[in-house]
Amino acid sequence: MNQGKSLNTNVPGNFYVTSACINCDQCRQIAPHTFSEVANLSAVTNQPNEYHEVIKAFYALISCPTGAIGSEQKDGLSTAIQDFPLPIIDNIYYCGFTSRHSWGASSYLILHPEGNWLIDSPRWSPQLVKRIEEMGGIKYIFLTHQDDVADANKYAKRFQAERFIHALEKESQPDAEHVIQGMDSIQWHTDYKFIMVPGHTKGHMVFLYRNKYLFSGDHLAWDNELNGLSAHRDVCWFSWKTQTESMERLAKEKFEWILPGHGNRVFLSQLEMKNAMVKLIEQMKS
Ligand code: SF4
Structure with a gap:
């Protein structure tokens, strides 16, 4: 369950970062194609399209310490957890x-x-x-x-x-x-x-x-x-x-x-x- 409100620094699409972000950098290390630092927090700056990039974005969601990453669609999440x-x-x-x-x-x-x-x-x-x-x-x-x-x-x-x-x-x-x-x-x-x-x-x-x-x-x-x-x-x-x-x-x-x-x-x-x-x-x- 993600926490906080979606940031307006995210590009529109499936994945988003919320105000619960503490800028720990995990998501940017795991899925640099998708996440970047914007205004001292992370944001989704590229929505992942390729399957392997979607899975990496889910890896970041799972690894986020504060539940600050959300996704509208969950296809791939259970695979990523495994x-x-x-x-x-x-x-x-x-x-x-x-x-x-x-x-x-x-x-x-x-x-x-x-x-x-x-x-x-x-x-x-x-x-x-x-x-x-x-x-x-x-x-x-x-x-x-x-x-x-x-x-x-x-x-x-x-x-x-x-x-x-x-x-x-x-x-x-x-x-x-x-x-x-x-x-x-x-x-x-x-x-x-x-x-x-x-x-x-x-x-x-x-x-x-x-x-x-x-x-x-x-x-x-x-x-x-x-x-x-x-x-x-x-x-x-x-x-x-x-x-x-x-x-x-x-x-x-x-x-x-x-x-x-x-x-x-x-x-x-x-x-x-x-x-x-x-x-x-x-x-x-x-
Ligand atoms: S992993 Fe979560 S808390 Fe850490 S920078 Fe990314 S969104 Fe923010």
Whole structure:
């Protein structure tokens, strides 16, 4: 059920954005053909005609954290719901169904033979739960920081999953099964490393998978407009100096993918990533 009134910035047609939009950017990332930013909110600036574009617009509708996307016709909606979690690469999936409590942050599912990981949390959705169950459930939930926990407690309870969160973020999940202490990185498994990157918040962590995929929470993202990596001082809640130092430490790690909570995902070669990190750190220090 969508919320709010249709904006007059939408072009006429099936899909529309309402005044409930919080400008989280999810719809523009998922269906850039259909949605654009207009006057600091999203709007439908091209109605989708091709079937695959219609499905993407439904993906955006499903993922919108505030129910701010509506459609007159629902043909394709149930198919789109069934598609979640959406495959990204290898055994990594985008969960969609973002939560207003995490300002529409992305969450991810990693399928692993020793137990699946949920990285940050979507909003509670019975349809998503059913699909995740069919994919083997969730054994572990890694929470990058307190802002993006959303409905992690419900997913943990439903799947008997163990949550990981840093001690300095524990207020958001007081009954988490694993509370990480200190600021040293932890190689939890040959495939997974927890890296402490305080700055955005005091106990922010990122999750490095197979030295290739970095689940970066709100520490780091790609910015399509800048065509570069980005970190945001205006949403740095703890310390920009500390976040910059964390970025310098993180630059010593090897990774090729960045999968953030907010902002765009990106794949770069290791050399391109190193160069992009150097450039970002210079910008953060200026
Ligand atoms: S996903 Fe929803 S809240 Fe986010 S920008 Fe789009 S319409 Fe707005």
